[in-house]
Amino acid sequence: MAATIKDIARLANVSHTTVSRALNNSPLIKEVTKRKIMEIAREVNYIPNYNAKSLVLQRSHTIGLFFTSISTGTSSSFFAATIRGVNSVVGIGYNLFVRGIDDYEDFSTIHRKRFDGIILMSQSDADNEFIEHVLEQNIPLVVLNRLIPGGDFVNIVSNDREGSREAGRYLIEQGHERIAIIEGIKGFKSTEQRRAGFLEAIEQSGKTVPQEYRIAGDYTTESGHQAMRQLLQLPTPPTAVFCSNDDMAIGAMNAAYALGYNVPEDVSVIGFDDINFARYTNPALTTVKRPIEQISAHGAEKIMERIEEDANREELIFLETQLIERQSAAVRSGS
Numbered sequence: 001m002a003a004t005i006k007d008i009a010r011l012a013n014v015s016h017t018t019v020s021r022a023l024n025n026s027p028l029i030k031e032v033t034k035r036k037i038m039e040i041a042r043e044v045n046y047i048p049n050y051n052a053k054s055l056v057l058q059r060s061h062t063i064g065l066f067f068t069s070i071s072t073g074t075s076s077s078f079f080a081a082t083i084r085g086v087n088s089v090v091g092i093g094y095n096l097f098v099r100g101i102d103d104y105e106d107f108s109t110i111h112r113k114r115f116d117g118i119i120l121m122s123q124s125d126a127d128n129e130f131i132e133h134v135l136e137q138n139i140p141l142v143v144l145n146r147l148i149p150g151g152d153f154v155n156i157v158s159n160d161r162e163g164s165r166e167a168g169r170y171l172i173e174q175g176h177e178r179i180a181i182i183e184g185i186k187g188f189k190s191t192e193q194r195r196a197g198f199l200e201a202i203e204q205s206g207k208t209v210p211q212e213y214r215i216a217g218d219y220t221t222e223s224g225h226q227a228m229r230q231l232l233q234l235p236t237p238p239t240a241v242f243c244s245n246d247d248m249a250i251g252a253m254n255a256a257y258a259l260g261y262n263v264p265e266d267v268s269v270i271g272f273d274d275i276n277f278a279r280y281t282n283p284a285l286t287t288v289k290r291p292i293e294q295i296s297a298h299g300a301e302k303i304m305e306r307i308e309e310d311a312n313r314e315e316l317i318f319l320e321t322q323l324i325e326r327q328s329a330a331v332r333s334g335s
Contacts, residue, residue, distance in 0.1 A: 002045075002046075002047060003041075003044035003045060003046045004046075005019045005020055005023070005046075007044060007046075008037060008040050008041055008044065008046060011040050011044070012033075012036055012037050012040050014033070014037070018033065018037070019037055021308065022034045022037040022038065023037065023038070023041065023091075023093060024091060024093045024094070024304075025089070025090070025091025025092075025093065025304070026304055026305075026308055027089075027301045027304050027305055028305065028308055059116050059307075060095075060113060060114055060115060060116055061093060061094050061095060061116065062094065062095045062096075062097055062114065062115055062116060063086075063090055063094050063095070063096055063097065063115065063116060063117050063118070063119065063300075063303060063307075064097045064098075064099070064110070064115045064117070064118040064119065065082070065083070065086055065096055065097065065098045065099075065118075065119045065121070066098075066099055066100070066101055066118060066119070066120045066121065066130070067079070067082075067098075067099075067100050067101070067120075067121045067123070068100065068101055068102065068121070068122060068123035068124045068126065068127055068188075069100045069101065069102045069123075070098075070099070070100035070103075071100065071102075072102070072185070072218075073123060073184070073185040073188060073218060073219050074100075074121075074123070074219070075219050075220065075245060075247045076247075077246065077247060077273070077275040077276070077277065078219075078245070078273065078275075078292060081275065081276075081292045081293045081296065082121055082144075082292060082293075082296045083098070083296075084293050084296070085292065085293040085294065085295065085296025085297040085298075085299070085300065086119060086296050086297065086299065086300040087300075088293075088297050088300070089297050089300035089301050089304065090300050090304070094116070097115070101120075101126075101127060101130050107129075107130060107133040110130075110133060110134065110137065110139075111137050111139075112137050112138055112139055115139050116139075116140070116307050117139060117140040117141070117142070117303040117304075117306060117307045118134050118139050118140070118141050118142070118303070119141075119142045119144065119296075119299050119300065119303050120134075120141065120142070120143045120144065121144050121145050121296075122143050122144065122145050122146040122148070122189075123145060123146065123185075123188045123189065123190060124146075124187055124188055124189065125187070125189070126187075127146070128148075131143065131148070131151065131153070135151075135152060135153065135312065138312070140153075140303060140306035140307050140309075140310070140311070140312055141153040141154070141303075141306075141312060142154040142155075142156065142299045142300075142302045142303045142306070143155050143156070144156050144157070144295055144296065144299045145157060145158075145189075145190070145292075145295070146189045146190075147189070147316075149316065150314070151314060152312045152313055152314055153312055153314070153315075154299070154302040154303075154306065154315045154317070155314075155315065155316045155317070156295050156298055156299050156302070156317045156319065157295075157316075157317075157318060157319070158290045158291065158292075158295060158318070158319050158320070158321055159318060159319075159320055159321055160190055160193040160194050160197065160272075160290065160321065161193045161194070161196055161197035161200075162197060162320075162321060163194075163197065163272065163288040163289075163290060163321030163322075163323070164193070164194040164195070164196075164197035164198040164201075164242070164244075164272065164288065165197035165198065165200050165201045166197075166201070166288065166321070166323045167197075167198065167201070167242050167270045167272070167288050167323060168197065168198045168199075168200070168201025168202050168242060169201045169204075169205075170270070170286075170323060170325075170329065171240045171242065171268065171270065171329065172201065172202070172205045172207070174240070174268065174329065174330060174331045174332060175331050175332040176238075176239050176240040176268065176332045177207060177239070177332075178213070178236065178237070178238040178239050178240070179202060179207075179209065179213070179238055179239070179240045179241070179242065180209070180213035180214070180215065180231050180238035180240070180241045180242070181195065181198050181199075181209065181213065181214055181215070181241070181242045181243075181244070182215050182216075182217045182223075182224055182227040182228070182231075182241060182242070182243045182244060182248050182249075182252060183195055183214065183215065183216050183217060183244050184217060184218070184219050184244040184245060184248075185217075185218050185219060186216060190244070191244060194244045194272060195214075195244070198242050212234060213231065213238055215227040215230055215231060217243070217244065217248045219244070219245050219247060219248060220247060220248070220251070221247045221248065221250055221251035221254075222251060223248055223251065224243055224247065224248025224249060224250065224251030224252040224255070225251035225252065225254055225255040226251075226255070227248070227251075227252065228241065228251070228252035228253075228255035228256055229255045229258075229259065232255070232256060232259050232261060232267070233259075237267070238267065239266075239267060239268065239332050240267065240268040240269070240270070240329065240332070241267060241268070241269050241270070242270050242272075243269065243270065243271050243272065244272055245271060245272050245273050246271035246272065246273045246274065246275045246277070246278050246285060246287055247275070248271070249269050249270065249271030249272075249278075249285055249287065249328075250271070250277070250278075250281055250285070252269055253269050253281065253285075253328065256269070263283060263328055264283065264327065264328055264329050264330035265330070268286075268328065268329035268330055268332075269285070269286070269328045269329060270285075270286050270287060270288070270328070270329050271285050271286070271287035271288070271328075272287060272288045272290065273287065273288070273289075273290050273292065274287045274288065274289035274290065274324050278324075278326075279326065281328070283326065283327035283328045284326035284327050284328065285326055285328045286323075286324065286325055286326045286327070286328045286329040287323075287324050287326070288321050288322070288323055288324070289321060289322045289323075289324050290321050291319055291321075294319065295319055298317065298319070302315070302317075
């Protein structure tokens with residue numbers, strides 16, 4: 001006869017509820033207890049019956065991970081870091097469903113019977129309709145990346161404005177006066193926050209950023225390449241460029257080399273995000289570390305808690321950014 005949760009509970013000397021939570025990788029159970037229960041489960045060859053569990057608990061054992069869009073404005077590095085963070089927490093007892101909101105004409109297929117919880121990597125105000133629908137369906141919700149005060153859900157964000165302000169101050173301190181910005185997608189909150197912080201730093205130093213030094217990108221490497229070519233072909237090119245993400249910064253450095261410029265001797269470059277590849281560029285990329293993998297993992301922990309509690313309530317969590325000094329930005333050497 002197959003072993004049951006009650007058998008494991010008896011051998012572990014814990015309640016069957018504790019066993020159930022441990023097998024589902026609940027953050028409410030201590031790691032030492034989880035390990036003990038998992039070891040006993042292996043010894044007795046316990047095989048979970050997910051169909052039966054779903055019927056009894058009225059759960060789908062599916063967590064939705066949604067982006068504003070996967071095809072537009074979500075770089076491959078940002079997407080991968082988000083998946084890694086969530087996947088590091090969500091146990092094999094749950095299916096992870098990944099989709100862009102813009103794939104849907106309506107949200108009728110998003111309901112409580114299909115999703116036990118939803119994590120939203122929100123990039124735009126356009127996501128508000130989706131958020132309202134999820135809350136109306138009483139689905140536990142965690143919203144990452146975009147500050148939305150006053151909602152009955154967990155909201156986890158990084159301080160992008162302060163991070164980009166620090167990047168601007170750093171370039172000022174390095175003696176740069178002609179400083180440009182390559183922005184992200186228009187309408188994205190990350191674009192607005194990073195632009196605002198950068199411009200505040202420049203203006204606080206008594207300087208201004210002329211309109212020709214403000215180039216729109218779309219968070220892709222190619223857009224960073226094109227924007228940097230445009231900047232460096234100006235009659236008076238900038239000596240430093242702040243890029244609103246690392247992918248654009250990498251494209252920008254490549255364009256500088258293609259035009260015969262050296263980084264950082266002729267033009268300094270700073271990115272934003274600190275993706276894994278940033279330390280391996282030549283030169284290594286100075287950037288603002290936004291802990292997207294940590295944010296995503298924390299979001300996954302919170303959604304597991306909310307699923308266990310079967311509740312939504314307001315909770316706001318801020319994670320700070322950090323300027324990472326490498327070799328792509330330096331003291332101004334040219335006029």
